[in-house]
Amino acid sequence: MVKQLNLLKTAQIIPTALHVEMEQSYLEYAMSVIVGRALPDVRDGLKPVHRRILYAMHELGLTPDRPYRKCARVVGDVLGKYHPHGDQSVYDALVRMVQDFSSRYPLLAGHGNFGSIDNDPPAAMRYTETRLAAIGNQSLLGDISDTIVDFTDNFDNSQQEPVVLPAQLPILLLNGCSGIAVGMATNIPPHNLNEVVDGLITLIDQPQLPDEKLWEIIQGPDFPTGGEIIELSGVHEAYKTGRGLIAVRGVTKIEKIYLNKGKNREKTAIIVTELPYQVNKAAWIEKVADLVNQGRLEGIADLRDESDRDGIRVVIELKRDASHPQVLQQLYQQTPLQTNFGVIMLALVDNQPRQLSLRELLDEFLKFREYTLVRKYRQELEATQKRLHLVEGLLVAIKELDRVIEILRTAADGSSAKITLQAELNISETQADSILAMPLRRLTTLEHQKIQEEHIELHKTSQELEKLLGDRHELLKSLKKELRALKRQFGDGRRTRLVVLDNEAEPTLTTPSVPEVKGIVAVTDTGCVYWQESEQSTNQGVIFSQKIDDQPLVVITDQGKAYPVALESIPHFRENPSQLLLRLLPKSAQRDSQSIVTQFFPPPADESGSDLLLVTQQGRLKRLLMSELDGLTNRGLMLLKLKTGDRLAYLCLTDTDTEVVIATKKGRIVRYHCRDEKIPLLGRSAQGITGLILRPGEQLVGCATIKQEKHLILVSELGYGKRLPISALRICAPGDMGTQAFKFINPLDNLAGILPEKRNSTVSLSLGRDKKQIAVGDIPVSPKDNPGIQLVKLKQQQKILNIYYQ
Numbered sequence: 005m006v007k008q009l010n011l012l013k014t015a016q017i018i019p020t021a022l023h024v025e026m027e028q029s030y031l032e033y034a035m036s037v038i039v040g041r042a043l044p045d046v047r048d049g050l051k052p053v054h055r056r057i058l059y060a061m062h063e064l065g066l067t068p069d070r071p072y073r074k075c076a077r078v079v080g081d082v083l084g085k086y087h088p089h090g091d092q093s094v095y096d097a098l099v100r101m102v103q104d105f106s107s108r109y110p111l112l113a114g115h116g117n118f119g120s121i122d123n124d125p126p127a128a129m130r131y132t133e134t135r136l137a138a139i140g141n142q143s144l145l146g147d148i149s150d151t152i153v154d155f156t157d158n159f160d161n162s163q164q165e166p167v168v169l170p171a172q173l174p175i176l177l178l179n180g181c182s183g184i185a186v187g188m189a190t191n192i193p194p195h196n197l198n199e200v201v202d203g204l205i206t207l208i209d210q211p212q213l214p215d216e217k218l219w220e221i222i223q224g225p226d227f228p229t230g231g232e233i234i235e236l237s238g239v240h241e242a243y244k245t246g247r248g249l250i251a252v253r254g255v256t257k258i259e260k261i262y263l264n265k266g267k268n269r270e271k272t273a274i275i276v277t278e279l280p281y282q283v284n285k286a287a288w289i290e291k292v293a294d295l296v297n298q299g300r301l302e303g304i305a306d307l308r309d310e311s312d313r314d315g316i317r318v319v320i321e322l323k324r325d326a327s328h329p330q331v332l333q334q335l336y337q338q339t340p341l342q343t344n345f346g347v348i349m350l351a352l353v354d355n356q357p358r359q360l361s362l363r364e365l366l367d368e369f370l371k372f373r374e375y376t377l378v379r380k381y382r383q384e385l386e387a388t389q390k391r392l393h394l395v396e397g398l399l400v401a402i403k404e405l406d407r408v409i410e411i412l413r414t415a416a417d418g419s420s421a422k423i424t425l426q427a428e429l430n431i432s433e434t435q436a437d438s439i440l441a442m443p444l445r446r447l448t449t450l451e452h453q454k455i456q457e458e459h460i461e462l463h464k465t466s467q468e469l470e471k472l473l474g475d476r477h478e479l480l481k482s483l484k485k486e487l488r489a490l491k492r493q494f495g496d497g498r499r500t501r502l503v504v505l506d507n508e509a510e511p512t513l514t515t516p517s518v519p520e521v522k523g524i525v526a527v528t529d530t531g532c533v534y535w536q537e538s539e540q541s542t543n544q545g546v547i548f549s550q551k552i553d554d555q556p557l558v559v560i561t562d563q564g565k566a567y568p569v570a571l572e573s574i575p576h577f578r579e580n581p582s583q584l585l586l587r588l589l590p591k592s593a594q595r596d597s598q599s600i601v602t603q604f605f606p607p608p609a610d611e612s613g614s615d616l617l618l619v620t621q622q623g624r625l626k627r628l629l630m631s632e633l634d635g636l637t638n639r640g641l642m643l644l645k646l647k648t649g650d651r652l653a654y655l656c657l658t659d660t661d662t663e664v665v666i667a668t669k670k671g672r673i674v675r676y677h678c679r680d681e682k683i684p685l686l687g688r689s690a691q692g693i694t695g696l697i698l699r700p701g702e703q704l705v706g707c708a709t710i711k712q713e714k715h716l717i718l719v720s721e722l723g724y725g726k727r728l729p730i731s732a733l734r735i736c737a738p739g740d741m742g743t744q745a746f747k748f749i750n751p752l753d754n755l756a757g758i759l760p761e762k763r764n765s766t767v768s769l770s771l772g773r774d775k776k777q778i779a780v781g782d783i784p785v786s787p788k789d790n791p792g793i794q795l796v797k798l799k800q801q802q803k804i805l806n807i808y809y810q
Contacts, residue, residue: 034186038357042185044192046351046358046365047372048144048169049176051183053097056086058111059166061136062145072115072133079129086158086165095129102134106282107179108194108228109494111140121229121279121316122286139494143172151383152376170376173490174200174369176351180225188357190350193225193250193281198495200366201487207366208480218363219243223502225345230255230278230499234342242347243362250345252280253336255501258328261321271305272328276318276341283340285311289318291339301338303331314590314639370483377483378473385469392462395455397435398442402452404429408439496587497573525557525574527603533585534577555605558633559589561597562651564618565640566633569603590638602655606633615685617664617678618644619654619695619707625676625738626692627658627683645691654707665716665733666696667706669754671746673716675733682737694739706758715761717783718746719769719795721803722753725778726792727761727785745788757807769796770806 044051050058060081066073079094087094100106102114105121116132119125126132136145147170155164180194203222206213224239232253233239242248255278261271279285289309295301303326310317320335322328336342349360353368360368401408411428415421418440425436445451472478525535556568567589575583585600586593607614607630616628626644633641646652656664658678667673674696676683686692698704708716710730719725726746733743746755759767762780769776776796786792798804 038185038188039352039355042183043188043190043350043352043357044176044181044183045168046176046353046360046368048171049174049179049181049351050144050169051097051181053082053087053089053094054101054111055169056082056165057094057098057101058136058140058144058169059148060085061112061134062141062148066135067141068113068136068138070135072113072135075129075132075134078134085163088159091129098134099126099132101140105229108226109139109175109178109197110137111144111175111179113137121284123284139173143490143494144169144175146170146172147376147380149380149383152379168372170380171369172373172486173197173494174204174366176369177365181351185357188350189348191346191348192351193345193347194227195222196226196496196498198491199223199226199498201491201495204366204370204487205484207363207370208484215244215361215363222362223498225250225500226498227252227281227500229281229283230501231280232278232501232503234503236502236504238347242349246347246349246359246361246364248347250347251342252345252500253342254279254283256332256341261319271324272322272326274320274322274328274332274335276320277316279316280340280343281345283343285309285316285318288340292320292335295338301331301334303327303334312639313592373483374479377479381469381472381479385466385473388462388466388469392459392466393432394435394438395459395462397431397438398446398455399459400429400431400435401425401439401442402447402455405447495583497575497583525571525603525605526577527585527600531584531586531600533574533583533588533603535571535574536577556636557603558606558636559585559603560601560643560652560655561589561593562599562601562653563593563597564620564644564646564652565593565597565642566636567593567640568636568638590640593640598651601652604657606630615658615678616643617656617658617683618652618692619656619664619666619704620644620646620650620692621653621704622647622650623694623696623698623704624650624692625683625695626690627678627685628688629685630657632688641688643688645689647691653704656707656709658709661711663710663735665708665710665730665758666704666742667718667745667755667758668696668698668702669705670699670702671718671720671744671748671755672702672742673733673745673758674736674740674742675710675730676738677735680737696736696742697739705755708758708760710760713760713762715785716745717759717761717767717780717807718792719756719758719767719804719807720746720748720753720791721756721805722750723769723794723796723798723804724749724753724791725783725795726790727780727783728788729785732788743788747789747791749791756804759807759809762809765809768808769804770808771798771802772805 040052042051048055057078061078064073064078064081066078075095075098078098079091082094083089083091098112099118101112102110102118104110112134113136114132114134117127118132148166150164153170154167156167157163158165176192177195177200178197180192182191183189199222203218206218206221219240222243224233224236232255234251234253238248238250240248242250254276257275257277259273259275261273279288289307292301292304293307296304296307303323304320305323306319306321308319308321310319320331322331349362349365350357351360351365352358353360407428408425411424412421415424422433422436422440425431425439426433431439446455472482523535525533527533556570557574559567559569561567569585569588573588585603586597589597614630616630616632618626618628624647628643632643644652654666656662656678658664660679662678663675664678665673665675676695683693710716713730715727715729716733717725717727728745733745736742748754756769765780766777767780767783769778778795783795784793
């Protein structure tokens with residue numbers, strides 16, 4: 005006890021006022037929360053916990069091409085290495101990065117139950133699995149290296165972690181962020197990638213661009229759950245000052261519903277298909293029901309949730325005497341069907357919290373990306389010059405090969421050989437080491453040639469990197485090229501519409517809508533869709549074009565389901581010609597379908613006579629009335645019942661005068677008259693009839709409709725082709741073997757495809773990434789027992805995969 009007292013006497017005691025100590029300690033705590041937990045960094049748009057989750061998954065190798073891993077494993081790594089806090093808080097952050105209704109562009113991909121828009125909790129971390137999403141892996145971790153971004157010690161100095169990720173996209177704007185610190189908060193809404201990238205490129209080209217012009221490019225937030233933003237004044241205020249209130253509404257439509265089909269009991273219903281961002285659907289429905297029961301919300305007869313995996317559908321059935329505009333107004337005023345999103349664009353800039361305007365946020369990102377690109381190119385230049393130095397030494401050694409061998413033969417040991425090489429050949433120590441380590445096989449002529457080619461390539465790369473580092477204009481060109489590539493890969497259409505209210509009347513769209521003009525919708529050979537006014541396509545490889553009318557585009561998948569695609573959702577060819585048509589379908593269709601079979605605009609209701617002829621890959625036929633597509637909704641319509649392992653291969657629009665020819669890879673063709681009584685009209689639930697019997701290993705490669713055409717174009721995989729007279733093909737009955745219409749010179753050759761003859765047209769021959777073109781007039785007319793001529797000369801291993809009209 006005496007020793008303890010003596011120790012206290014020798015200790016230094018500093019008298020401190022209580023209020024001073026409280027101020028200092030509270031300030032330190034506040035700054036640790038602000039910098040270390042609650043606020044995102046303006047550069048990569050991430051809070052520390054999100055950054056650590058992504059980096060830990062990168063270290064685990066959980067890339068998009070690798071299998072999913074249990075979330076518990078990821079959370080364990082994050083806690084043990086970088087983030088010594090509660091496991092539930094880390095898992096909650098991970099879950100939000102997976103949820104597509106929370107993040108506009110989810111950075112992680114998930115497998116299992118990660119919750120729902122009804123606020124259902126996710127499954128425990130021991131059940132769910134995750135990996136990096138493509139956009140998270142490429143745009144945040146693609147360039148991760150301690151030479152590109154700074155690293156720092158983790159909490160126990162046992163490992164290094166990145167201070168910031170080398171973001172290639174402004175994730176802070178794309179996914180938004182919300183957080184509450186001490187004495188301040190942030191609430192940044194998500195935005196559309198296409199608009200943000202366009203805004204960045206415009207700011208690079210025009211740094212003095214007026215704010216109003218920037219707002220025309222980045223029109224407003226784009227929430228993952230869609231909805232409508234009403235009035236743009238709040239958006240512009242938030243973009244100008246960093247703070248503002250944005251009014252967001254759910255999307256509704258009015259439908260007539262029939263309670264009993266036979267009694268014609270018609271009622272009006274309000275259908276809610278989208279809710280404002282972060283509105284809990286189940287809680288909203290419960291609130292509406294409570295207000296109806298309390299008598300505060302009038303005119304509602306029934307309320308039910310018909311949502312499924314295809315999307316939200318809440319049916320609000322109205323009483324007979326109710327006015328739907330009045331009921332809607334009550335819903336907007338009394339429930340979260342209309343809510344205000346309070347924007348606070350607060351982020352860390354140089355570790356200091358700052359409220360930023362839209363322009364400032366974009367400028368900060370561009371400044372950071374330019375800085376990381378300089379570091380990246382500098383590191384690449386250093387590595388290139390180091391390798392170039394070694395290769396130059398190898399070239400000197402090969403040139404003076406006899407002298408090198410003589411030095412090695414007479415040298416006492418490796419050290420003396422190295423010293424002699426340096427002196428005799430005037431090379432550096434590292435070059436001498438490289439020569440001594442060179443295997444004998446590199447002395448062959450072929451290896452010598454490879455070294456020379458590598459030297460030329462390294463020299464060229466070095467010059468390009470020096471140009472990028474020495475010319476800021478070239479560096480910014482590289483940055484713009486990178487942004488455009490990311491836009492093509494990850495960009496998609498806007499989900500949230502912008503509307504202006506006219507004295508509380510029905511909303512009027514202010515976003516650019518498709519003009520009411522005639523045009524075409526085209527789908528490229530890569531599956532991308534666009535529309536344009538002119539009938540002359542600017543995109544090579546167009547395989548489909550159709551006049552536009554007031555009907556939605558009907559898209560048929562290989563699962564035999566039909567879906568409508570509104571013209572407004574199809575991008576103009578100047579906006580985003582890389583939008584995949586499959587991406588415009590509901591998520592369930594994207595998940596279940598491998599490809600699009602065809603797409604068309606149905607004829608107007610007053611034009612009757614068209615049928616649908618469906619052909620499956622196993623050779624089954626089915627004829628269906630066009631009227632079966634009536635009532636087509638986003639849920640889709642199943643057009644036929646497929647057998648296990650079968651899929652829809654072709655769909656043709658036919659009428660009284662139409663014939664159909666179907667070809668197999670072995671050159672066999674069957675010809676049907678579409679209105680043959682042996683091909684009966686069937687309902688949507690039928691499987692169809694056996695159209696043709698396929699031999700073992702045989703499969704369908706083409707289907708074409710014939711009206712007035714005289715010839716059929718046939719092309720084989722090895723490039724042989726001809727025009728076959730239609731008269732050479734006999735009319736078949738279902739189940740017929742057809743006509744052998746192509747004689748193959750090479751037994752390994754197969755038929756690649758068929759096309760009806762179109763005079764003065766050009767046929768494109770797809771070779772995968774490459775394609776060849778040939779005029780129809782250059783293809784000779786030949787009989788069925790003839791292979792025609794070799795249309796194109798192919799390289800070894802090349803073959804024609806498909807043919808279509810240019």
